[in-house]
Amino acid sequence: MAKKDYYEILGVSRSASADEIKSAYRRMAKKYHPDLYSMKSEEERKNAEQKFKEVQHAYAVLSDPQKKQTYDQFGTEDGPSMEGFGGFNPFGGGGFTGDFADDIINNIFNAFTGGGATRRRYERDGDDIETVLNLTFEEACFGIEKEITFTRVEKCKTCGGTGAKNASDIKTCPKCGGAGTIRVGQRTPFGMMQTTRTCDRCGGEGKIIEEKCQDCKGRGRVKRQRTIKVKIPAGVDNGQMLTMRGEGNAAYTPNGANGNLIIIFKVAPHEIFTRDKYNLHLEMPITFMEAVLGARVDVPTLDGVIKIDIPEGTQHGSIIRIKGKGIKYLRKELYGDLYIKIIVDIPKSLSPSQRSKLKEVEKALEKANYEKVQKFRKKRKGL
Ligand SMILES: [Zn+2]
Ligand SMILES: [Zn+2]
Numbered sequence: 001m002a003k004k005d006y007y008e009i010l011g012v013s014r015s016a017s018a019d020e021i022k023s024a025y026r027r028m029a030k031k032y033h034p035d036l037y038s039m040k041s042e043e044e045r046k047n048a049e050q051k052f053k054e055v056q057h058a059y060a061v062l063s064d065p066q067k068k069q070t071y072d073q074f075g076t077e078d079g080p081s082m083e084g085f086g087g088f089n090p091f092g093g094g095g096f097t098g099d100f101a102d103d104i105i106n107n108i109f110n111a112f113t114g115g116g117a118t119r120r121r122y123e124r125d126g127d128d129i130e131t132v133l134n135l136t137f138e139e140a141c142f143g144i145e146k147e148i149t150f151t152r153v154e155k156c157k158t159c160g161g162t163g164a165k166n167a168s169d170i171k172t173c174p175k176c177g178g179a180g181t182i183r184v185g186q187r188t189p190f191g192m193m194q195t196t197r198t199c200d201r202c203g204g205e206g207k208i209i210e211e212k213c214q215d216c217k218g219r220g221r222v223k224r225q226r227t228i229k230v231k232i233p234a235g236v237d238n239g240q241m242l243t244m245r246g247e248g249n250a251a252y253t254p255n256g257a258n259g260n261l262i263i264i265f266k267v268a269p270h271e272i273f274t275r276d277k278y279n280l281h282l283e284m285p286i287t288f289m290e291a292v293l294g295a296r297v298d299v300p301t302l303d304g305v306i307k308i309d310i311p312e313g314t315q316h317g318s319i320i321r322i323k324g325k326g327i328k329y330l331r332k333e334l335y336g337d338l339y340i341k342i343i344v345d346i347p348k349s350l351s352p353s354q355r356s357k358l359k360e361v362e363k364a365l366e367k368a369n370y371e372k373v374q375k376f377r378k379k380r381k382g383l
Pocket of ligand 2 (some may be wrong): 156157158159161162163164213214215216217
């Protein structure tokens with residue numbers, strides 16, 4: 001089920017101020033208040049009740065700075081849940097509390113509707129699930145389709161989420177008559193006051209279940225393993241996340257939205273390449289003779305070996321940039337570059353004959369052949 005936009009529900013823009021949100025809420029809640037629909041048709045009443053709940057929920061989120069911020073950022077007030085499966089409790093954990101919404105409703109409506117029991121039933125969306133997906137360096141660079149298996153809470157198929165063995169096992173709560181709330185008299189300094197409380201028999205549901213569904217033990221939801229195919233785009237990097245909307249845990253209440261599945265990529269390092277955003281870096285050793293004389297050498301890239309020319313007199317540590325041989329940009333037809341850092345390999349432990357041949361070469365060279373050495377020694381003399 002697609003998540004409804006809370007701003008849309010209240011009919012305000014995303015930049016609306018707290019006051020604008022509040023007055024929009026009052027306006028919408030008045031419009032759909034159940035008391036105004038008590039004489040209307042069943043359909044109209046149900047529709048208004050649904051709208052009324054949505055308005056309440058939207059306001060509960062948008063009037064709470066913390067929840068609003070989370071909602072603006074993640075598209076759900078629950079944010080990216082780090083608890084995973086831990087919060088499997090239909091009435092506990094995060095989300096907003098009924099008390100909060102009750103307070104608002106009572107404050108606003110008692111004034112002009114003369115009170116009246118309001119249903120204490122609010123939609124609660126499912127929790128998000130986070131899962132880590134391991135990728136090879138190449139899979140992250142080129143993209144891949146992968147199967148992900150994870151455990152999530154789903155609506156129980158046996159009972160259709162009602163938690164009852166048979167439909168006839170769902171009964172209207174005898175204590176509250178289905179309202180979910182009961183009226184209690186309270187002695188106060190101003191005399192007896194009538195207040196409404198959540199019904200303790202049904203926990204505010206308005207219904208009780210006589211015989212519970214065997215498969216879900218009455219919870220209406222069950223843990224299930226699920227495998228889905230995920231298309232991972234080329235260019236994703238270590239630590240990046242992909243959100244699959246609605247693939248998380250089932251909603252706590254019948255009309256809530258499912259949570260999201262958040263896939264976090266863990267990309268393995270490459271044997272020779274390192275990555276800096278979309279650029280690739282490679283340290284490439286060449287022989288000291290190749291550095292001195294220049295050479296045509298093979299260079300590995302992500303899509304095969306290419307040949308490049310090392311110029312005569314290439315210095316140790318110098319960097320050669322090859323355009324477009326880096327990583328593809330995420331969702332763009334653009335590529336980073338490949339940076340090759342030259343490592344000059346100096347021969348160690350020479351044999352006597354190698355040594356004498358090299359000495360002859362050294363004799364043939366002139367001071368001018370060693371630019372850096374000359375410069376340095378001139379400075380040293382001045383000290
Ligand atoms: Zn009850
Ligand atoms: Zn069930």
